[in-house]
Amino acid sequence: MTPSLDLAFDTSRDADLAPWWRQAVVYQIYPRSFADSNGDGLGDIPGITSRVDYLSELGVDAVWLSPFYPSELADGGYDVADYRNVDPRLGTLDDFDAMLAALHARGIKVVVDIVPNHTSDRHAWFQEALAAGRGSAARERYIFREGKGTGGAEPPTDWLSVFGGSAWERVEDGQWYLHNFATEQPDLNWHHRDVHEDFLTTLRFWSDRGVDGFRIDVAHMLTKDLTEPLPSRDQLALIPQDGNHPLIDRDDVHDIYAEWRTVFDSYDPPRTAVAEAWVHPSRIHLYSRPESLGQAFSFDLLVADFDADQFRRIISDNLALAAQSGSSSTWVLSNHDVVRHATRYGLPHAASDDGWRHDDERPGNAWLVSGGAVPALDREKGLRRANAATLFLLGLPGSTYLYQGEELGLHEVSDIPASERQDPTFFRTAGAEIGRDGCRVPLPWRADGRSFGFGDGGAHLPQPAWFARHAVDAEADDPTSTLNLYREALRLRHELQTGEQLEWLPTGRSDVLRFARPNGWQVVTNFGVEPYALDDRGQVVLASSETSAGSVAPDTTVWIAPAHLGPV
Missing domain, CATH: 3.90.400.10 (Oligo-1,6-glucosidase; Domain 2)
Structure with missing residues (x-):
């Protein structure tokens, strides 16, 4: 049995004065796959501008744009040739300014990607x-x-x-x-002052244009100690990652971010930053300190099963780490680098793995991993669990990042021909690792048309026929759709969100989690296979899937609003 009221977390220093980013819902846009305005097969900046009403109706607080800079696309735009311009295939700086103004006019903040570990070889x-x-x-x-x-x-x-x-x-x-990544991505030498000054100029360039914040790509890999003799791969594997590793998560990287923080804080309001830092959990707080980047992604749920014990441990650990740094937690279930969570949760093991790949030649559309067959993907279960997990996260204190298309219930697109793939992982491993193209396929906006409304000239990655069922226009008028679940969840979240406290409540079952927020808002998730009976305290105002009165169905999350809050 879960102990009663055993842990309470408060990661806020002053909830009434908290900056916008502490509990924001941020929507990640992969620009080349969002919306194409000119029919060339690539999504672009004017395409994003054309969809700002959609983003506003969805109810997000901010958007994060993956790289839109000039690039040869050796790695999906993360090979940057010019950090202070827009790829001409995606638009112009004037287009960017127009997009920024349109989003700001609807109260939506804008975060842009900064890629400081490496440039393009065309830089x-x-x-x-x-x-x-x-x-x-x-x-x-x-x-x-x-x-x-x-x-x-x-x-x-x-x-x-x-x-x-x-x-x-x-x-x-x-x-x-x-080049720690693609051949076309040479690593920069962060011991050179020119590199420091150029990135400070870049941060000011975008901040001066009105950008609200920055997502820092591979924030843990910038500084390196390459003193001769260089260690071998086996020797590297034995060196602890404690701040003195030659290549990863070095303490001196925070000298860079202290410089950046001075720039961020010179603006009113201060610009925000969030670190993509795949480091040991005990060190993530170093990146989210106010004198460093201020916030860091929690990626633990990207490699977790749909499991109550794992979710509770991960949530508790990350809230404690956020309290240690004075920041807020940053939750994420999908992004441009991992298998979509609707698919992960429909497989026998939800953990993200670039080795997962689909095989349409096998009965039941079996999925393969490491060369061996596993049972077929259960799409319905995967989406049901994905929606339950999303509602669980949206109830937590901290910010939540959504990845474009998850609000439509999109699964991973697995059956992309080798001739049409783009991810360097696929080619550099001779197809042994399938890569990330499957989560980057352009979005379906209409149920019909050559590219489901993405653009008049087709899509740069092939879209499957089943996208029609998940198109925006197909889901918009369906009250039971994933899109309308997300819209209602974000609307209610704005009404219910309060403070940054969480208190675990007893459930009597190890496969059911229940927590409360300071105003009495409760979230209950049933990770098990049997319904969970509710008491009669409060009103169920939202459920991730159909559930009987007085209970929570398996693979389902419900939100309970206390009576004293009135209608929400």
Whole structure:
């Protein structure tokens, strides 16, 4: 039995004066897959502007834009060639300003992605470094090394890229450069003052235009200690990640963010930032301190099953970490890098894994992992659990990030032909890892048409026929649709949200979680297979799926509003 009222968390310092971001609902837009205004198959900035009414009706507080900068798309826009411009295929700076104004006019904040670990190999700095040659000042902005073996023909180390293959690439004059991600993404040298100053200029550039905040890509990987001799891959694996690791989560990265914080705080209101930092939980608070970036994503639920024990532990741990830093928690179930949670929860194990892939040739549309077949995806169960998990998160204190299309109940698109795939992970692993294209397929806005209303010229990734059932126009008038569940949840959340406290309540069952917020708002999630009987205190104002009066169905979350709040 769950102990009664055993833990209470308060991560707010002054709830009445809390900044907007502490409990915001932020909607992630992957611009190239959101809406295409000119029919070239790529989503664009004017396309986003054309959908601001949709975002307003959804009820989000802010949008986060994945990179929209000039890029050769070696990694979905995260190979940035110019940090202070818009990719001409996506629009212009004037288009960006118009989009920003339209969103602000509807009370929606704007967060943009900053990619500081690496540039594109098309960036002017890197092209200058290639032309300047060995020993040049231009090469010092990146990480160049001589190779090993006869004539330096072997890479400096046996390190592997995150996307597969060597982390080093040889250039024409024989030197090698480090790229922890795609070959087209050379790592910057953050010990060089030029790099510091250029990013400070970039932060001011977008802040001056009115951007409200920044999401910092791989925030834990900027600084590196490459003192010779460089360790091997096996030696690296034995080095603890305690702030002194040569490549990951080094303490000195926070010297960079202290500089950035000075810039953020020079604006009124201060610009906000959130770290994408895949680090040990005991160190995440370093990124979310007010003198650093101020907030950091909690990714624990991205690799958790739909399981009460896992959810309770993760929520409790992250609320405690938020209290330690004085920040608020940042919850996320899906984004542009992981299998959509409606699909994860319909598989035998919900944990995100780039090895999951669909095989239409097998009976039952079996899913494969590591070369072995597993039972077929249960789409209905997956979506039912996804909606339950989303309502659970939206009831928590802290900010919640939604990924475009989850409000439509979209599943992962798995059956993309190899000839149409774009993710470098797929190609650098020869298809052994399926990559992230399946969650980046352009959205369906209409149930008919060549690209389901995405754009007149088709879509840059193929959309499956089943998208028609999930199109915005198909769901908008259906009171039982996922879209209308999200709309009502966000409307009610604005009415019910209060403080930043959470108190776990007893349920008498290990597979049911129940918590209360300070005003008496309660959230109950049944992770089990049997209905859970409710008492008669308060009114059920929202349920993630159909449930009988007086009980919570399996795989379902309900919100209970106390009578003293009146109608909501």
